[in-house]
Amino acid sequence: MSGKIYESRHLVKYYECDTNKKMTLPMLVNIMIHTSGEQSHLLGVGDDFVNEMGLSWVILQYEMKFNRVPEFAEEITITTQALSYNKLFCYREFKVYDSNGEECVTAKTTFALIDMVNRKMARIPEEIIMPYEAEFNKKLVRTPKPEKVDEKVTSTEYRVRFLDIDRNQHVNNSKYFDWALDALEYDFLTSHELNYVNIKFEKEVHYGNMITSSVSMTELEDGKVLTAHKITTGETVNCELSIMWK
Amino acid sequence: MSGKIYESRHLVKYYECDTNKKMTLPMLVNIMIHTSGEQSHLLGVGDDFVNEMGLSWVILQYEMKFNRVPEFAEEITITTQALSYNKLFCYREFKVYDSNGEECVTAKTTFALIDMVNRKMARIPEEIIMPYEAEFNKKLVRTPKPEKVDEKVTSTEYRVRFLDIDRNQHVNNSKYFDWALDALEYDFLTSHELNYVNIKFEKEVHYGNMITSSVSMTELEDGKVLTAHKITTGETVNCELSIMWK
Numbered sequence: 158m159s160g161k162i163y164e165s166r167h168l169v170k171y172y173e174c175d176t177n178k179k180m181t182l183p184m185l186v187n188i189m190i191h192t193s194g195e196q197s198h199l200l201g202v203g204d205d206f207v208n209e210m211g212l213s214w215v216i217l218q219y220e221m222k223f224n225r226v227p228e229f230a231e232e233i234t235i236t237t238q239a240l241s242y243n244k245l246f247c248y249r250e251f252k253v254y255d256s257n258g259e260e261c262v263t264a265k266t267t268f269a270l271i272d273m274v275n276r277k278m279a280r281i282p283e284e285i286i287m288p289y290e291a292e293f294n295k296k297l298v299r300t301p302k303p304e305k306v307d308e309k310v311t312s313t314e315y316r317v318r319f320l321d322i323d324r325n326q327h328v329n330n331s332k333y334f335d336w337a338l339d340a341l342e343y344d345f346l347t348s349h350e351l352n353y354v355n356i357k358f359e360k361e362v363h364y365g366n367m368i369t370s371s372v373s374m375t376e377l378e379d380g381k382v383l384t385a386h387k388i389t390t391g392e393t394v395n396c397e398l399s400i401m402w403k
Numbered sequence: 404m405s406g407k408i409y410e411s412r413h414l415v416k417y418y419e420c421d422t423n424k425k426m427t428l429p430m431l432v433n434i435m436i437h438t439s440g441e442q443s444h445l446l447g448v449g450d451d452f453v454n455e456m457g458l459s460w461v462i463l464q465y466e467m468k469f470n471r472v473p474e475f476a477e478e479i480t481i482t483t484q485a486l487s488y489n490k491l492f493c494y495r496e497f498k499v500y501d502s503n504g505e506e507c508v509t510a511k512t513t514f515a516l517i518d519m520v521n522r523k524m525a526r527i528p529e530e531i532i533m534p535y536e537a538e539f540n541k542k543l544v545r546t547p548k549p550e551k552v553d554e555k556v557t558s559t560e561y562r563v564r565f566l567d568i569d570r571n572q573h574v575n576n577s578k579y580f581d582w583a584l585d586a587l588e589y590d591f592l593t594s595h596e597l598n599y600v601n602i603k604f605e606k607e608v609h610y611g612n613m614i615t616s617s618v619s620m621t622e623l624e625d626g627k628v629l630t631a632h633k634i635t636t637g638e639t640v641n642c643e644l645s646i647m648w649k
Binding site for chain 1: 416417418420421422423424427429433436437440450475564565566568569570572575577581584585587589592610611
């Protein structure tokens with residue numbers, strides 16, 4: 158495992174938390190991505206540099222393990238490291254620690270570059286990837302797929318709003334978590350805590366699209382609950398995710 | 404004008420910005436309120452202290468003037484000061500400066516305390532207000548009302564989501580801006596900038612409520628555009644706001 162490690166601190170703010178005073182999943186992901194953005198900027202390969210080459214980073218998958226969710230007013234430390242890359246993918250790890258140095262969250266992510274004009278995946282140029290000092294390994298990393306939703310599905314509809322769109326003109330990754338979580342019941346969300354999240358982005362969603370957030374739930378023998386989610390527009394699957402709750 | 408001034412710095416992050424790379428109104432308001440929360444905490448009268456007395460601060464009105472909207476990657480400074488108070492209201496000012504010390508935004512706000520059980524307004528106790536060193540003035544400050552929506556109204560419906568709720572079990576103030584702005588067209592929002600915002604909160608909105616966001620638009624002689632907004636649940640007006648755009 159190689160790659161420069163970058164570290165950033167963050168105070169968990171009131172508006173970043175849900176009704177349980179726990180940091181929300183969208184905000185946690187936002188802060189993680191902000192941290193890797195800072196690293197890229199400091200290494201001279203920030204968004205502007207990448208955009209000038211006609212390219213843009215997109216995230217294809219997050220796999221997150223939770224010891225516990227950070228809470229309101231905590232000072233957390235986020236570390237990030239590009240572990241390895243191949244022709245098309247870059248694998249990056251994030252860790253979130255509390256002020257005692259205890260690990261709260263680990264996230265393994267898969268990044269790719271897209272051509273900003275045709276929105277297709279592009280080969281990763283050396284000049285973009287070199288500064289991270291990640292290891293080149295031509296073998297693809299096998300990542301587990303999110304669980305599939307079963308027949309007993311609850312579905313809720315959402316329309317993509319103006320403030321869901323970021324400057325890449327597509328829906329910010331963090332918004333998918335909002336749609337997925339909101340399809341669950343209030344009582345469930347206030348009585349369960351995140352244990353494991355696996356999300357895979359398939360196709361971009363755009364402004365004005367009507368999306369359907371579907372969810373099915375399975376109670377497991379060890380008392381944990383598995384929810385499987387699907388974000389779709391018509392027949393198209395835009396995103397699949399599964400969450401283990403404790 | 405009295406009252407201790409508190410100052411805080413903030414880096415404008417990617418996920419706090421819209422597709423124009425400008426800081427969103429919800430995020431600007433979140434950061435302002437975070438800053439006053441920090442001041443209260445440092446003065447020993449933070450949310451926990453107030454909550455232990457069975458009370459909670461609510462915001463009744465924001466009146467905001469914009470020279471310009473802060474942009475992605477800017478380091479801004481937020482100052483806040485409790486200017487004066489009376490039996491029921493506290494008047495607080497916020498200012499946002501850029502790194503050159505230029506004033507970007509000024510906001511005048513009206514705070515009140517509510518009893519957390521009956522959700523009614525409560526008299527402001529001396530021990531909560533004294534540390535701010537604001538001036539007592541028994542006269543109410545007259546604040547301008549938002550413009551009323553006229554007959555030519557466009558309406559959009561929204562359902563209050565789980566992540567719209569904060570730990571006070573009501574909808575976070577910043578979410579009203581999301582509903583109000585989203586009722587405007589994409590092309591309008593990407594071609595106009597905020598000049599003046601006046602928002603008045605009337606009645607709380609709760610989880611699961613279906614809200615209607617209505618808007619009417621008036622083009623003014625000086626080239627500016629006035630939009631008048633109303634957030635309603637059934638016959639109840641929850642919030643009125645008007646925005647001047649340039």
